[in-house]
Amino acid sequence: MRAWQITRLGQPEDALELVESPDRAPAAGEVAVRVAAAALGFPDLLLCRGEYHDKPELPFTIGGEAAGTVVEVGPDVDGVDVGDRVIVTAGETVGGALADRLVVPVDRILPAPDGMPLEQAAAFFVAYQTSYMALLRRAGLRSGETVLVHGASGGIGSAAVQLGKAVGARVIAVAGGRAKTEVCRGLGADEVVDHREEDFVAAVKNLTDGRGADVIYDSVGGDVFDRSRRCIAVEGRLLVVGFAGGTIPQFAVNHALLKNYSVVGFRTRPFRDDPVYVREVHDALCEFHSRGLVSPLVDTVDFDGVPKAVRRLGERTVVGRVVVQIPDS
Numbered sequence: 001m002r003a004w005q006i007t008r009l010g011q012p013e014d015a016l017e018l019v020e021s022p023d024r025a026p027a028a029g030e031v032a033v034r035v036a037a038a039a040l041g042f043p044d045l046l047l048c049r050g051e052y053h054d055k056p057e058l059p060f061t062i063g064g065e066a067a068g069t070v071v072e073v074g075p076d077v078d079g080v081d082v083g084d085r086v087i088v089t090a091g092e093t094v095g096g097a098l099a100d101r102l103v104v105p106v107d108r109i110l111p112a113p114d115g116m117p118l119e120q121a122a123a124f125f126v127a128y129q130t131s132y133m134a135l136l137r138r139a140g141l142r143s144g145e146t147v148l149v150h151g152a153s154g155g156i157g158s159a160a161v162q163l164g165k166a167v168g169a170r171v172i173a174v175a176g177g178r179a180k181t182e183v184c185r186g187l188g189a190d191e192v193v194d195h196r197e198e199d200f201v202a203a204v205k206n207l208t209d210g211r212g213a214d215v216i217y218d219s220v221g222g223d224v225f226d227r228s229r230r231c232i233a234v235e236g237r238l239l240v241v242g243f244a245g246g247t248i249p250q251f252a253v254n255h256a257l258l259k260n261y262s263v264v265g266f267r268t269r270p271f272r273d274d275p276v277y278v279r280e281v282h283d284a285l286c287e288f289h290s291r292g293l294v295s296p297l298v299d300t301v302d303f304d305g306v307p308k309a310v311r312r313l314g315e316r317t318v319v320g321r322v323v324v325q326i327p328d329s
Contacts, residue, residue, distance in 0.1 A: 003099035004306045007059040009050040012310035016048065019059070026074030026103050033088055033109070037122035038066035038098045039298075040306075040322040041155060042244055045313045061096030062310075063324075065089055067112055067121035068102075077106050085112040087125050089272075098306065100326050107275055113286045120296040123321035126268075127159040128285050128294065129278065130241070131217070134266040135163055139215045139237040143168030148204055148213035148228070150220050151244060152189065153180035155321035158297040160217045161187045166293040169215075172207060174200050176316075183319055187297070204231040212236060222247030229255055236261040298323040 007017045026032045044062045046052035066088040073080055080086075086109040090097040112121040135141045147164045151157040152173035164171040165188045173189035175181050176196045184192045193203045204213055212233035218225050221243035229251065232238055238261060256263060271277060288294045297320030301309040309322050 001101045003061045005059040005061050012048050012307040016307045028075045030074040032072035033068045033102045034071045035066045035068040036118040038063040038324050039123040063096045063098030065125045066097035067118040113289045123296040123298050127156045130156050131159040131163050138264050138266045141215050145214035146170045147215040148172045149217045150174050153183045153319050162294045166288050201231045220245040225249040232261045234260050238263050240265045
């Protein structure tokens with residue numbers, strides 16, 4: 001097995017090392033998966049630097065999700081066969097997913113959506129489960145409402161745009177630069193705001209006749225959060241999804257009182273412990289895919305180019321999710 005591991009903390013080119021180790025056979029309740037592709041995310045960059053809230057013991061493999069084909073099934077496994085196309089969801093029982101072969105508990109795999117290439121399936125779990133649970137469960141987004149999506153050309157942002165449209169909401173996408181705003185239009189956003197060219201607060205107020213957005217999907221934090229409070233509708237929901245901008249905001253709660261809006265925190269970890277709900281969400285997302293409503297936006301890179309790809313995550317040059325294509329060794 002070959003895997004990209006963080007062996008020391010630092011910048012990606014210094015921290016990451018391609019490590020080889022012997023393959024092992026799956027034990028009871030496990031399956032072995034030949035990995036075709038694995039997805040990277042901003043947390044992988046933070047893990048390299050030692051800046052993520054989780055601090056795994058060195059060395060450890062990066063990558064939060066992967067997709068591939070089952071090549072071996074251990075004892076006491078039902079409902080999974082050799083040759084099945086699956087998504088691997090990394091976690092404490094798996095470690096990272098950026099390896100050419102993984103042996104995982106059977107409860108850490110999900111069926112890949114029918115007809116979806118494995119390069120896209122590798123980017124399906126984290127982004128779409130995150131956006132589905134945040135928008136539909138935590139924020140209660142409804143058909144006819146307006147949702148504002150920050151970082152709309154990124155991995156979870158692009159998923160949020162597609163899911164907003166899938167449930168019948170009006171989607172206002174915010175991104176930086178012509179190339180990224182064109183991507184947002186291609187995703188189906190009703191309105192697109194280039195934050196490099198105009199103030200998104202004024203744009204949202206203008207597009208909503210002064211009412212503001214019912215739901216704001218904020219994975220950036222910092223000043224973006226602060227300014228978003230100025231264009232949220234009465235009884236709106238401001239979703240705190242992450243802090244990709246690097247700054248954790250604070251705010252005076254009297255502003256929420258005056259405008260009757262909610263600040264809604266969201267993290268997927270509590271939901272990941274409920275496999276029944278995770279599978280329910282997965283099945284709903286697969287149905288959206290079968291109807292042509294969602295399709296992961298991926299930026300593929302070669303297996304040897306992982307350190308450079310992780311560095312790019314911090315340079316804000318990535319569109320969609322970075323997916324590493326893994327050759328058969």
